[in-house]
Amino acid sequence: MRAAIPALLPSLLAMGFLSGAPSIALAQDIARGERLFNACLSCHDVGKDARNRIGPHLNSVFDRKAASVDGATYSKAMKRAGADGLRWTLDALNIYIENPKNLVSGTRMNYRGMDKKKDRSDLLAYLRQFSVNPANIPEASASLLQQDAPSLHEETYLDGDAEYGEYLSGECTSCHQSNGADKGIPSITGWSQPDFVIALRAYQKGHRPHPVMQMIAKRLSEEEIAALAAYYKDQN
Amino acid sequence: MILNRRRFLGTAAASAALLSSPVALGQTRPRVVIIGGGAGGATAARYIAKDSNGAIEVILIEPSRTYYTCFFSNLAIGGFQPMSKLAHSYGTLASEYGVTVVHDWASAVDRENKQVRLAGGDAISYDRLVLSPGIDFVKGAIEGWDVTAQNKMPHAYKAGTQTQLLKAQIEAMPEGGTFAMVAPPNPYRCPPGPYERVSMVAHVLKQRNPTAKILILDPKEKFSKQGLFMEGWENHYTGMVDWLTDEFTGGVQRVDPNTMEVVLEDETIKADVCNVIPAMQAGGIAQQAGLTNDEGWCPIVPATLQSRMDDNIHVLGDATQNGDMPKSGFSANSQAKAAAMAIRHALIGSRAFKPRFSNTCWSLISPDNGVKVGASYVATDDKIAKVDGFISQNNEDDALRKQTYEESLGWYAGMTTDMFG
Numbered sequence: 001m002r003a004a005i006p007a008l009l010p011s012l013l014a015m016g017f018l019s020g021a022p023s024i025a026l027a028q029d030i031a032r033g034e035r036l037f038n039a040c041l042s043c044h045d046v047g048k049d050a051r052n053r054i055g056p057h058l059n060s061v062f063d064r065k066a067a068s069v070d071g072a073t074y075s076k077a078m079k080r081a082g083a084d085g086l087r088w089t090l091d092a093l094n095i096y097i098e099n100p101k102n103l104v105s106g107t108r109m110n111y112r113g114m115d116k117k118k119d120r121s122d123l124l125a126y127l128r129q130f131s132v133n134p135a136n137i138p139e140a141s142a143s144l145l146q147q148d149a150p151s152l153h154e155e156t157y158l159d160g161d162a163e164y165g166e167y168l169s170g171e172c173t174s175c176h177q178s179n180g181a182d183k184g185i186p187s188i189t190g191w192s193q194p195d196f197v198i199a200l201r202a203y204q205k206g207h208r209p210h211p212v213m214q215m216i217a218k219r220l221s222e223e224e225i226a227a228l229a230a231y232y233k234d235q236n
Numbered sequence: 237m238i239l240n241r242r243r244f245l246g247t248a249a250a251s252a253a254l255l256s257s258p259v260a261l262g263q264t265r266p267r268v269v270i271i272g273g274g275a276g277g278a279t280a281a282r283y284i285a286k287d288s289n290g291a292i293e294v295i296l297i298e299p300s301r302t303y304y305t306c307f308f309s310n311l312a313i314g315g316f317q318p319m320s321k322l323a324h325s326y327g328t329l330a331s332e333y334g335v336t337v338v339h340d341w342a343s344a345v346d347r348e349n350k351q352v353r354l355a356g357g358d359a360i361s362y363d364r365l366v367l368s369p370g371i372d373f374v375k376g377a378i379e380g381w382d383v384t385a386q387n388k389m390p391h392a393y394k395a396g397t398q399t400q401l402l403k404a405q406i407e408a409m410p411e412g413g414t415f416a417m418v419a420p421p422n423p424y425r426c427p428p429g430p431y432e433r434v435s436m437v438a439h440v441l442k443q444r445n446p447t448a449k450i451l452i453l454d455p456k457e458k459f460s461k462q463g464l465f466m467e468g469w470e471n472h473y474t475g476m477v478d479w480l481t482d483e484f485t486g487g488v489q490r491v492d493p494n495t496m497e498v499v500l501e502d503e504t505i506k507a508d509v510c511n512v513i514p515a516m517q518a519g520g521i522a523q524q525a526g527l528t529n530d531e532g533w534c535p536i537v538p539a540t541l542q543s544r545m546d547d548n549i550h551v552l553g554d555a556t557q558n559g560d561m562p563k564s565g566f567s568a569n570s571q572a573k574a575a576a577m578a579i580r581h582a583l584i585g586s587r588a589f590k591p592r593f594s595n596t597c598w599s600l601i602s603p604d605n606g607v608k609v610g611a612s613y614v615a616t617d618d619k620i621a622k623v624d625g626f627i628s629q630n631n632e633d634d635a636l637r638k639q640t641y642e643e644s645l646g647w648y649a650g651m652t653t654d655m656f657g
Contacts, residue, residue: 080639082635083635083636083638083639084636084639085636163587164587164589166287167577167587167589168589168592170283170570170573171570171573171592171594173650173653173654174566174569174570174594174647174650174651174654175596175643175646175647175650175651176650177646177649177650177653178653178654179653181646181649181650181653183642183645183646183649184642184643184644184645184646184647184649185643185646185647185650211610211626212596212608212610212626214626215594215610215611215612215624215625215626216594216612218624219592219612219623219624
């Protein structure tokens, strides 16, 4: 279902939310965002009387706690992220849409991601119209518009030193079981290298909320992250 | 990685072939003897055996055939875990990892001859010794209390029999009775432990005996996760818990296990259950071996956990004076991996990496209400030094607290698998 353009739009424009700073070449294009949303429509509804489909409806998604829509079906991983404190701020949505696995490795959202900054920016401009309380619409932060937000995907993870990774994994196995059990603490065995690297980088940068994982990830170098990924891909 | 039997035997056979070559003629595998099968010792045994693929002989000396973890024993008192869940055996370490498990007491370390003597009469020589003896109580720390009084006034600070006893006493308390805890001075095993225990006792009494009172007689001015515990007691056990420091009471002068009295400076408290947790020092074998300092703890080289008194001995866990890491099972497990790597490097030349340490302590305050505190550490020349840390916040929402508790259950499974295989 499409929504009528809400009355909010002029005030957003007046507040400068959608106009962008002069240095930013890319103005957000709501109409274009609406067209991009077609890719989401089979799973997500937005606008008047929006309902949950395969994924939750997206009304008032901005600043909503992850996995908090009544009646929607969420993965265990998304529920965990929500309880950890993941909120759909503009930054979080931007990073998530870029590749859902950036933020939630085990998400049900089967979408390979939206690479282009301009696409994400327009899509979010469109979605922002349906978060009616302006207090719930955070300022567009510098990280969204001035940089290609997640540098989580640089492919430096393919040649990790698995033996070093095995040593480093000693810090993981105090909590994450080496047999892959997934109760209370998620399993990290048998992940693909990109998923593993992306997850640790996201904790490192604070995109993912868990304080223990943020602390552990912060002191891992890129070499160490690659080593762990190389080791864990073969653990099953 | 679980070392499967075929791989283990395969490498053992390969090592045997190597040993029969002229170069190694007459040599045997280097031997590591480990005293104490807790979070430090069991982890060290498993990691040395696993990562050396049988090239190092590992002998673990631990008197108990069934080991009860201290961590989570408060949850047994609170009724959140059955005692049986705390029990672990050493069978997998023997069958899957080739560790020789000797159920005996190490009665002495002969450092000159690099031998451990056992109460049963045997002597076992070592190339490297790992000492992970945990804590013992300082004798005479609390006047009137010694181990013969531990049935009347349990410490329940070594899990198993004592845990079960204290739990039974709490459940049998008369209506409106008094539970008194004599809390320990710093440093001691499991900094949040006494206060998690109070939370668990309060939970039990709230259900069974809601007019009962809990008194904490504490020599410390502050304690671990204090804000979180106090908030929890206020919210969930309103009016049940009194925390009294020495400044207020003048300190515990003595206890009388026969009359169940705790004598303070100007007042005597009659308790129905009295949990005495005396001051602690490194486990007795470390004292005997001459590895302790004036304060009763074992100073160590941060990067390798080697004793400052003896390069051939590594000390782990609660017994160490290491700098910033707290005395916890998690810390001991973390230290064991650094020591295991240093030992493999020294004995068989395997790769050595920079050691890294971390710790997290979860505590349960009330049902589905878990909190945690933790930190990461590095080895400097002087000490194991804290680099970063976190703690749960006051007023967290219920879903997060529940998740934190569930996370602790997952951690317990992970930690015990990491120790025992």
